Amino acid sequence: MRLKVNGKEVEAKEGALLLEVAPVPTLCHHPHTETRGVCRLCLVEVNGRLAPACATEVREGMEVRTDTEGLKALRRTLLEWLALTTDLSLAPGLLGLMAAYGAEPGRWKEAPSRRGRPPIRDNPFFLRDYAKCVNCRRCVDACGDGIMGVYALTLAGRGLQAHPTTPLDRPLPETPCVFCGNCVQVCPTGALRPLALEVG
């Protein structure tokens, strides 16, 4: 089917996501964890209305804009708030996007932050450092429906208190966790990282 992206005609297969034909930044989306629509960084305008490109299928005749001033301002603000509330020091992808969108977190002054959360070291293999977590859900879905079907991770709390954790906050070795580290692989911010990286 045919649609227009930023004024140009493009061809797409039925069932394809807008993400596959429209150039947009992403954060929560991952092909194997099936996470979508959480972070809002990939919002585009479809016939004048906002829609997440990672969760919207292409339709014949769609008019899609990915880079209006409004969208740029929205992404910039989203990035600024991520940076205000989260330690992004191990997220080179997001730091790159911040530079590209001219993000200046300082203009919002102070905000409640996750940065104070102490890292959790409860197993021989990897660290859970939720000061660096942006709640993208990739880890939760990699552990659950997306890849493993193990369900050792879940999301708890609301708003800025929300964060991934284990059922009943148990240490990982007391959960069904099989330590496959697929959560570590899909984590975009370094919140989950191998202990081997820490030593030395």
Next chain:
Amino acid sequence: MMRTTCPYCGVGCQVEPEVREGRVVRVLAPDLPPNHGALCVKGRFGLDFPFSGKRLLYPMVRERKGAPLRRATWEEALDFAAGKLLEVLRRKGPGGIAVFPSAKTTNEEVYLAQKLARALLSTHNVDHCSRLCHSSSTAALSRSLGGASMTNPIEDVWKTDLFLVVGSNTTETHPVIAAMIKKRVRQGARMIVVDPRYTGMAEAATLWLRVRPGTDVFLLNAMARYLLEEGLWDRAYVEARTEGFAEWRASLEGYTLEAAQEVTGVPKEGIAEAARLYATTERAGAYWAMGVTQHTKGTATAQALVNLALLTGKVGKEGAGLNPLRGQNNVQGAGDMGALPDVYPGYLRVAEEGPRRRFEALWGVPLPEAPGLRMTEVFAAIPEVEAIYLIGEDPVTSEPYQDHVKEKLLALPFLVVQDILENETTPFADVVLPAASFLEKEGTFTNTDRRVQRVRKLLDPPGEARPDWWITQELGKRLAQALGRPWPTYPGPETIWEEVRRAIPEMVGGISYARLEAQGVRWPCPEEGHPGEAVLFREGFNTPTGKARFFPAPYTPPAETPSPDYPLTLSTGRVLFHWHGGTLSRNSQLNQAYPELKVEVNPIDAKRLGLEDGEPVYVVSRRGRIRARAWVTERTPEGVVYAPFHFAEAPANRLTLDALDPVSRIPEYKVSAVRLEKAD
């Protein structure tokens, strides 16, 4: 980032290890087949064994029995090994020597080691660890279908609507395939699991049949008989594509549902339902592992699965097939490369003239006609067999009846051990040759679904360790010189692979290193332009008639049954965090997650013995005793204890017996009689 292939199980996951200052700091997986970014704990966190303090760093020799192993130069060690082998060859003839290539080494290395045995030592006494693993599956599959591998590719999981999983603890032993199967079940496929233990697969199953250990063949035969009675079989398929049907059908007489319930302990309604589901689902695939094969009736049990699949027309179709899940990273390749006593590379029969002529022409030597001894037979034949060249294997931990194996190794006049790490067998060696690990050499592994994949060098070997292909080549050079036989010098693994392509073009002729740069390619792949076959036997089978053959698969009781003194059944196997004899996993980070032996004991048995969860306990068989910690759990049924065999200090194989399957000569690791004693 350099891409290579995981050295643990047969799934063959693609990995990108990040090495910093001599340590693996992170392992990521690329979005490529077969694993598409997913890994298990072993691939993700267990690739640090090459940095273990137990690495063998220089060659060693023991000049006479009783003397200590001493450090030697490569020249000295290789000259010494070659001299001793030639001495045995002169005195005993070719039958006095056996060569065991390793399913952990590359295709190129296995090919070279079996070539050394056949072309230089004139013996077909060549075998590998598959003897202890899937030899019963390959025996049944070879005689029925003319092929010894999974018939369907791993990605057929996504096209399968019913999984019949028999004796496979897939979530722990092939975790990445298990995750795929479980996801497919979440999408709506159904799964029948046949297993005495409540494994992760049983937990995810639509229908779990808790058979008594060693009775699977009775259950499978009863399913077939029931389907014949109900008319739920594929008459057109059986008539067009099979032979031996009438004789096999007659052999099923006694396998009624009632008798099956009595023998297997599974309610007959469950057996009937499983049979109906399997027969009436178009895309139904059978998957199995050691629960089927490691019995004195292992070949019969694998055969019963083959028969059932043929009866219902499931072979040669997408999303179906017969799929033995292979254990070692390159166990498929080791068989493909001819590390077997009865076949050359490409499964060409040693006893047939055509294959012999082919390899005589290729190698420029006369070759013997009679097949050689199998691994279990070689150990039994010591000291008639006087010398063993053992590569990458720890028989003291992995063979059954450990005390007996140790006696045999003490009685063996000459043992060459080639390995990367010190293990329980190293002390018995007369020559120790230090090898390079998978991170330190080039080559290829072939995974469980016949995909040939690259292994790449990321690091230099430590100390004086050298790649296995280099060591075998240097040893061969010395033997060839003394024997006046040809032995080309290969500059590297790719040249060896080129010779393999010329040797068996019908299998791997189209697979070049250049092609493997992008991703792995499956055999059969006869030409460069060929994509590699995914589903085998779509048209015909690899048998002389092109038809698949039914074989009767009779039930026989296990070799050792419980008695008043030994009232419990011991089953052995693996756990998620460890690998076989433990040489790799126990020298890696993985050991921190599972540091000591735990024996699964059912709560009813525990109560009878007054045993609490976590208490120390002795497990005792007629052959020995080991100390373990009791894990009181309903995972294991009443009357059955389960012990993983990874722990050298508490070796489960001190307890197992060396009763063998008459066809494949596989040991009965899954059934021996034991008792528990409280340890204070």
